[in-house]
Amino acid sequence: MDKTNPPETFGVFKPVGHTVITFRSVDDLKAAVSALHEQRFPDSALVRYSPEEMKAQVDSELQNASPLASFGYELDLIKIHRTQAQDGCSFLIVHAPDEEQAECVAAVARATKALAAQHYGTFMIEELSGLASGDAAML
Numbered sequence: 001m002d003k004t005n006p007p008e009t010f011g012v013f014k015p016v017g018h019t020v021i022t023f024r025s026v027d028d029l030k031a032a033v034s035a036l037h038e039q040r041f042p043d044s045a046l047v048r049y050s051p052e053e054m055k056a057q058v059d060s061e062l063q064n065a066s067p068l069a070s071f072g073y074e075l076d077l078i079k080i081h082r083t084q085a086q087d088g089c090s091f092l093i094v095h096a097p098d099e100e101q102a103e104c105v106a107a108v109a110r111a112t113k114a115l116a117a118q119h120y121g122t123f124m125i126e127e128l129s130g131l132a133s134g135d136a137a138m139l
Contacts, residue, residue: 001047001093003057014074014120017097019105019128021117022081022089029090032112036094039104049091058082077118077125089115 001015023029033046049057058078081091096102102119106128109117117128 003047016120019094019096019119021092021109022084022115028113035108045095047093051085051088054085054091
């Protein structure tokens with residue numbers, strides 16, 4: 001995935017075949033990157049976003065989103081990502097196009113203090129639950 005030209009549907013971020021993971025700290029993100037490398041995910045499958053980069057991307061998408069974007073979950077989700085970014089969260093987007101890879105990424109997210117994670121499929125976005133207790137209200 002190229003973050004200078006992120007994948008979109010109706011003008012809103014939708015990285016099909018990827019899992020978006022939110023972390024409270026850069027150290028937690030780095031721990032997840034290390035764990036993913038141990039699971040043989042190449043660095044080319046990982047895209048990191050600073051809080052500032054995510055805010056800028058969401059702001060741009062909110063200005064350019066099609067009215068059709070409001071019919072899905074994508075628009076609500078980018079607003080949540082913006083709130084998380086405003087709170088200083090960093091993001092890791094992992095290319096995991098098949099079910100086995102997606103489950104591996106979910107396991108790493110659960111093991112590395114991820115605040116939230118979503119896997120983007122073609123027709124639905126799967127919320128990966130059971131990450132950090134007490135944080136469900138943020139989602």
